[in-house]
Amino acid sequence: MMPTSRDIRARNRRLLLQHIVAQPAVSRPALAAATGLSHATVGTLAAELLDLGLVAESGYEESAGGRPRALLTAAGADGRLIGVDVAETYVHAELFDLSLAVRASAAAPLHPGDLTPDTVVDRIAAAVDAALARGGAEPGSVLGAGVSMPGQVDRPGSDHATIGYAANWAWQDVPLTARLAARLPYPVHLDNPLRACTAAELWFGAARGRNDAVVLNLGTGVGAGLAVGGEVYRGSTNSAGEWGHTTLVLDGRRCHCGARGCVEAYIGAAGIMRTLRERAPRSLLLSPSDQTATIAALGRAAAAGDKAANDVLAETARYLGAATADLVNLLNPEVVVLSSWVAAALGEPLLHKLRPEVRARALPRPGAAVELALSPVPSNPVSLGAAAFALEGALAPAAPKSRRGTRS
Amino acid sequence: MMPTSRDIRARNRRLLLQHIVAQPAVSRPALAAATGLSHATVGTLAAELLDLGLVAESGYEESAGGRPRALLTAAGADGRLIGVDVAETYVHAELFDLSLAVRASAAAPLHPGDLTPDTVVDRIAAAVDAALARGGAEPGSVLGAGVSMPGQVDRPGSDHATIGYAANWAWQDVPLTARLAARLPYPVHLDNPLRACTAAELWFGAARGRNDAVVLNLGTGVGAGLAVGGEVYRGSTNSAGEWGHTTLVLDGRRCHCGARGCVEAYIGAAGIMRTLRERAPRSLLLSPSDQTATIAALGRAAAAGDKAANDVLAETARYLGAATADLVNLLNPEVVVLSSWVAAALGEPLLHKLRPEVRARALPRPGAAVELALSPVPSNPVSLGAAAFALEGALAPAAPKSRRGTRS
Numbered sequence: 018m019m020p021t022s023r024d025i026r027a028r029n030r031r032l033l034l035q036h037i038v039a040q041p042a043v044s045r046p047a048l049a050a051a052t053g054l055s056h057a058t059v060g061t062l063a064a065e066l067l068d069l070g071l072v073a074e075s076g077y078e079e080s081a082g083g084r085p086r087a088l089l090t091a092a093g094a095d096g097r098l099i100g101v102d103v104a105e106t107y108v109h110a111e112l113f114d115l116s117l118a119v120r121a122s123a124a125a126p127l128h129p130g131d132l133t134p135d136t137v138v139d140r141i142a143a144a145v146d147a148a149l150a151r152g153g154a155e156p157g158s159v160l161g162a163g164v165s166m167p168g169q170v171d172r173p174g175s176d177h178a179t180i181g182y183a184a185n186w187a188w189q190d191v192p193l194t195a196r197l198a199a200r201l202p203y204p205v206h207l208d209n210p211l212r213a214c215t216a217a218e219l220w221f222g223a224a225r226g227r228n229d230a231v232v233l234n235l236g237t238g239v240g241a242g243l244a245v246g247g248e249v250y251r252g253s254t255n256s257a258g259e260w261g262h263t264t265l266v267l268d269g270r271r272c273h274c275g276a277r278g279c280v281e282a283y284i285g286a287a288g289i290m291r292t293l294r295e296r297a298p299r300s301l302l303l304s305p306s307d308q309t310a311t312i313a314a315l316g317r318a319a320a321a322g323d324k325a326a327n328d329v330l331a332e333t334a335r336y337l338g339a340a341t342a343d344l345v346n347l348l349n350p351e352v353v354v355l356s357s358w359v360a361a362a363l364g365e366p367l368l369h370k371l372r373p374e375v376r377a378r379a380l381p382r383p384g385a386a387v388e389l390a391l392s393p394v395p396s397n398p399v400s401l402g403a404a405a406f407a408l409e410g411a412l413a414p415a416a417p418k419s420r421r422g423t424r425s
Numbered sequence: 426m427m428p429t430s431r432d433i434r435a436r437n438r439r440l441l442l443q444h445i446v447a448q449p450a451v452s453r454p455a456l457a458a459a460t461g462l463s464h465a466t467v468g469t470l471a472a473e474l475l476d477l478g479l480v481a482e483s484g485y486e487e488s489a490g491g492r493p494r495a496l497l498t499a500a501g502a503d504g505r506l507i508g509v510d511v512a513e514t515y516v517h518a519e520l521f522d523l524s525l526a527v528r529a530s531a532a533a534p535l536h537p538g539d540l541t542p543d544t545v546v547d548r549i550a551a552a553v554d555a556a557l558a559r560g561g562a563e564p565g566s567v568l569g570a571g572v573s574m575p576g577q578v579d580r581p582g583s584d585h586a587t588i589g590y591a592a593n594w595a596w597q598d599v600p601l602t603a604r605l606a607a608r609l610p611y612p613v614h615l616d617n618p619l620r621a622c623t624a625a626e627l628w629f630g631a632a633r634g635r636n637d638a639v640v641l642n643l644g645t646g647v648g649a650g651l652a653v654g655g656e657v658y659r660g661s662t663n664s665a666g667e668w669g670h671t672t673l674v675l676d677g678r679r680c681h682c683g684a685r686g687c688v689e690a691y692i693g694a695a696g697i698m699r700t701l702r703e704r705a706p707r708s709l710l711l712s713p714s715d716q717t718a719t720i721a722a723l724g725r726a727a728a729a730g731d732k733a734a735n736d737v738l739a740e741t742a743r744y745l746g747a748a749t750a751d752l753v754n755l756l757n758p759e760v761v762v763l764s765s766w767v768a769a770a771l772g773e774p775l776l777h778k779l780r781p782e783v784r785a786r787a788l789p790r791p792g793a794a795v796e797l798a799l800s801p802v803p804s805n806p807v808s809l810g811a812a813a814f815a816l817e818g819a820l821a822p823a824a825p826k827s828r829r830g831t832r833s
């Protein structure tokens with residue numbers, strides 16, 4: 018399928034809103050200059066955004082001579098968005114205003130026994146209700162909720178979005194959006210953490226304003242969120258980004274996916290722990306049953322100059338460097354962003370060792386063009402990105418519900 | 426940079442033309458149905474294409490009741506396009522009509538001593554002149570020429586397109602479009618074979634009508650031409666697609682790029698010859714100084730059931746399968762197309778062995794979604810794709826010259 022005029026109109030609306038959200042207030046002529054859209058198109062789209070309640074007018078800018086120019090802002094509009102991050106052990110729900118600033122948060126634990134879709138839906142609804150109550154928001158003010166679920170999401174962004182499979186819970190083809198819709202009286206947008214983190218970087222992080230970007234999700238699992246032309250790239254079945262299951266060492270370490278030599282077997286949290294165990298089997302840094310504690314201890318020890326920790330970081334940087342250079346050579350992105358908890362725990366010491374490894378393996382032109390950065394997103398990027406999906410949903414021509422009427 | 430309304434207009438024009446080129450003749454209502462564009466937009470864009478001389482009207486279709494519908498065709502327009510494939514040892518020039526059917530061809534050899542840009546420009550101009558003469562075409566009928574050069578092309582599609590580097594000739598930053606413009610009195614569009622092959626598959630091959638596709642260029646070097654949203658993906662500096670220099674075996678075979686374990690060291694023509702030498706050092710299939718002859722002999726022997734040849738093909742399929750599954754997992758394409766001379770020489774026997782290797786390493790969802798295919802393009806895909814770039818250039822709002830006036 019080629020893009021249609023509807024896609025293009027939706028894209029222009031989002032483009033305009035991204036520019037409005039990015040600043041406290043901005044005039045229509047400034048938006049035309051920043052986007053390359055004509056003044057007439059900006060006028061039409063701005064009227065649509067006002068009508069949808071996604072932006073508000075907030076005063077005027079003085080202009081030399083001519084009449085004063087009205088300023089548009091997302092912060093002044095009264096709508097709210099919800100972003101939910103569902104993981105193996107928790108549900109985090111956050112309430113955002115339309116400038117995507119966090120207004121309130123709530124969490125609910127998920128226990129190993131909480132296996133059924135009904136239980137997970139209950140936990141999500143409870144966390145969302147708590148966040149709404151804490152933020153003093155009425156359900157009627159909510160334009161949409163984005164929910165990030167760990168697993169394969171089919172038909173993302175539609176009323177029929179489904180969990181194709183979720184390894185944690187042994188789910189298959191669960192129509193989660195339909196189930197959530199019975200509990201949350203506004204549009205629900207389902208996707209996964211990889212794509213949510215990518216949206217977070219595009220709207221608010223190191224990929225803002227970039228066309229071509231890669232967001233490395235470094236956690237227990239690893240993946241590469243891809244952005245092309247300033248948009249999250251999904252591939253043909255919303256499965257793109259499985260960088261963790263590309264081959265780094267043919268016939269190498271066994272990966273839990275069943276294959277050998279996958280990137281994840283080397284730079285996923287368990288892979289890093291294995292490198293530590295191989296190099297220093299009795300290391301005090303090792304908490305055998307606790308990935309988070311081990312990676313955090315490794316990061317602290319490396320920052321403090323510990324030799325064994327720095328050796329493990331160097332070996333990890335060698336693996337990560339080769340796998341990152343693969344993405345640089347293949348995709349030629351403007352920026353590669355390191356995101357998620359392993360990246361946060363290993364931080365600058367890892368980045369410092371990573372840069373020369375990437376430089377050594379990237380070809381000259383794409384290597385010179387790429388910037389490597391740690392994610393600057395200060396809050397939970399998954400719930401932020403999920404909320405961004407809800408905001409994009411409120412913009413789409415075929416969004417199932419809207420607070421006010423006009424759609425084109 | 427986000428897409429602007431000019432980009433979008435150019436994209437719509439191309440979308441419409443791709444549908445017109447794809448069939449003998451088509452009505453405006455049928456185009457609206459196929460593209461999702463409104464009838465009004467199709468009317469406007471069709472008028473622009475007629476005005477640019479890129480399509481013609483050719484008779485009417487009977488419609489039940491209503492007035493007869495005019496049919497649009499690319500074949501009936503009188504413009505011509507040129508596609509040039511420049512490689513280490515030859516220049517191929519082909520003359521195309523606007524339906525991208527070959528009207529005439531010509532070739533000129535390039536000798537190892539033909540090192541300077543002036544010599545290469547001379548050879549290109551001579552081959553183009555010969556193709557025009559053979560096809561009985563006036564230079565004035567040519568809407569543009571696409572030239573594929575082996576190397577890094579900077580600022581592709583502009584008057585300032587430059588060969589950033591070309592390893593064969595030790596060129597650096599050669600403003601080739603400007604030099605060619607002095608010899609060829611129509612717009613010249615410079616790019617490289619990887620992107621030309623991808624355009625050929627998008628316009629006329631196995632990626633036609635697909636959004637997300639990968640074109641494996643399997644030759645002396647290997648690369649992966651990427652298509653996203655039905656367009657050639659270039660990356661931030663027109664360097665995307667260097668799949669040949671992604672890591673398959675960390676610390677593995679030395680690659681001529683200087684790194685170790687690159688995909689190209691295993692499945693480039695020289696890599697396949699190395700596998701053959703390692704398995705059967707005295708094989709009669711080996712022509713030590715002739716890659717083309719060796720690969721051709723290998724393909725023939727495998728097809729005839731030779732065991733050693735099939736072992737080499739199986740090992741090659743194992744390497745290629747892992748490296749292809751990497752692309753499937755990362756990019757989740759609809760189709761992976763095997764193109765270029767090694768793919769043509771090894772053909773079905775390779776594809777037959779490749780399928781289970783990819784299936785074994787691809788994750789279930791992207792593995793089930795992808796189709797593997799040999800390129801069906803019957804002519805030289807590089808010159809065809811180069812001509813498609815020239816056609817796209819004739820569509821672009823900022824194209825430097827046009828035969829008739831109107832641009833929007």
